Amino acid sequence: MTLKPRLESFELKVLRSLNIRMNLKINEQSNYMYLKKGYDGERLFDKWLETLTNAHLILNDLLLEYNGTVFQIDTLLFYSDKIYHFEVKNYEGDFYIEADRWYALTGKEIKNPLLQLKRTESLLRQLLVKKRFNHTIESYLIFVNPKFHLYQAPLNLPIVFPTQLTRFMEKLKNKHSKLKDSHKKLAKELLSIHKDETPYNRLPEYQYDELEKGLICPLCHSMYTTFKPILVCNSCGEKERYPTAVLRAIEELQTLFPDKKITTSLIYDWCKIIKSKSTIRKTLKKKFKLVGYSKASYFVNHE
Template sequence: MILKERTESAELRTYKSLNARMDLARADQKQCDYLESGYEGEKIFDGWVEHAGEGLILNDLLFVTGGSHYQMDSLYIAPQKIYLFEVKNMYGDHYIEKEEWISCGAKTEVKNPILQLKRCESLLRRQLQILRCPLPVEAYVVFVNPHFHLYHAPLHSPMIFPSQWDRFSQRLKSIRMPQGLHSELAEKLLSLHVEKSPYERRPDFRYEELRKGIVCGGCGRLGMDALSRDQLVCVNCGQKERFKNSVLRSVEEFRLLFPEKKITSEQIHEWCGNIKNSRSIQKILKENFVRVGRSRGTNYEEKK
């Protein structure tokens, strides 16, 4: 049972938005690709684990224990133990030399996911002790990409490769979870989750430099154009969407990038590339947000 769904991080949503609206610097484009690849891998893992037993699944947890922040891709709470999964969507041939992980193609060192896993496992154990939870933790790095290969992998290492998942999942599928068991623990863990990570990066950008228009919810590119009175179509991929939904998505995107700016009909009309007319935008804002002020000073805030 999934108690916490996985969603795109604010950092990933920021990079995707900026990638559509400006030419990212090389380092920023690399970070954007890295975040997208990681999220795609995590969604693959979610598909694997969704039907694996009756355990309680918590995704995308960010904890602070002893002043240290740590992010966990997935926790699977079973009757007798807690499984911690670190998901990796790595590609290509790699090998291990001592404790260093090296890419065969580029001959460059990459982050050792085992060290990352051990750190998270240690901090999670400490947090469980604080909660007086006696359940042991069993931690694994799960590689989801079939085009990844690791030479010199230690025989008894906490790693699960794509070809091994089916066998491992049989262990989870045999789990029968009595109703209500560990639900209090799961709620406590959920309450410890913090939203904002101190490690999130954000490219430098200015409003004036960004391309205006509506980003397609399908292909992620600018190019939504009017198809009819209340419908838009993407000129790139052909996806259709109601005008209202496109505007509301654009407002959320604007708030993500510019949390300090006020939401006005004129501002959102410009942000959406002056598509249709400002009165249509104003009507949508009135229906979905709280109006503040009057006349030229009117702006809109989120309903509480």
């Protein structure tokens, strides 16, 4: 059972939206690609874990703190005998290890992900001891991308390579597990001390006026060019009914500008291709509650 599902981070949501609606600088764009790739890799691994049917608990994306150090955990999988801690990597291409250092095949050194794994495990263990839980933790680096290869990897590393994932999952599936109250208690405890936002983010500055307006295809992220009750994407052929696209656009607007009041005029401007304000108003009325009167009225989420 997944107690804490994985959601896109605020930073990833905003960067995706800005990448479509304005020109990002090269470093902002590569930060977006980096976050997106990481998230896609984690989702891929989630899909593997969703096939588990024995008694387990899953907590995704935890941001915890021990002694002033904030650390992030991709996945914790609770079984009765131990807790698995997974750090998921979506690396692509050829890499090699030499004297405990990791390099891309070009010779460029990269951060040793095993050090990060050990550091996180150590912080997690200390945190559990402090909370008086003494469960065994077993940590693994999970490489999910089939286009990844690591040369000269010693045999005893806590790594699961893409070609080993099927067998690793078989091992997990065959476990006899009966969760105890202490596991549920620990999972709840970790959820209660989970911190919501990363203490830093590297978002670019943006203003409403400089963003391109319009409705976005959910599959390929192109803008829809013409309005019809059933919108059709010119790039990928995706079709959807317009209210779905409008509501998604509103959600995006609320993420980008949480302080803006949702009015018919604002959404009319934001969606751009819908030329009728009454169509916008009708869609808004179905989903939101109207407050205030005439020109000063705006829409709020239902409680």
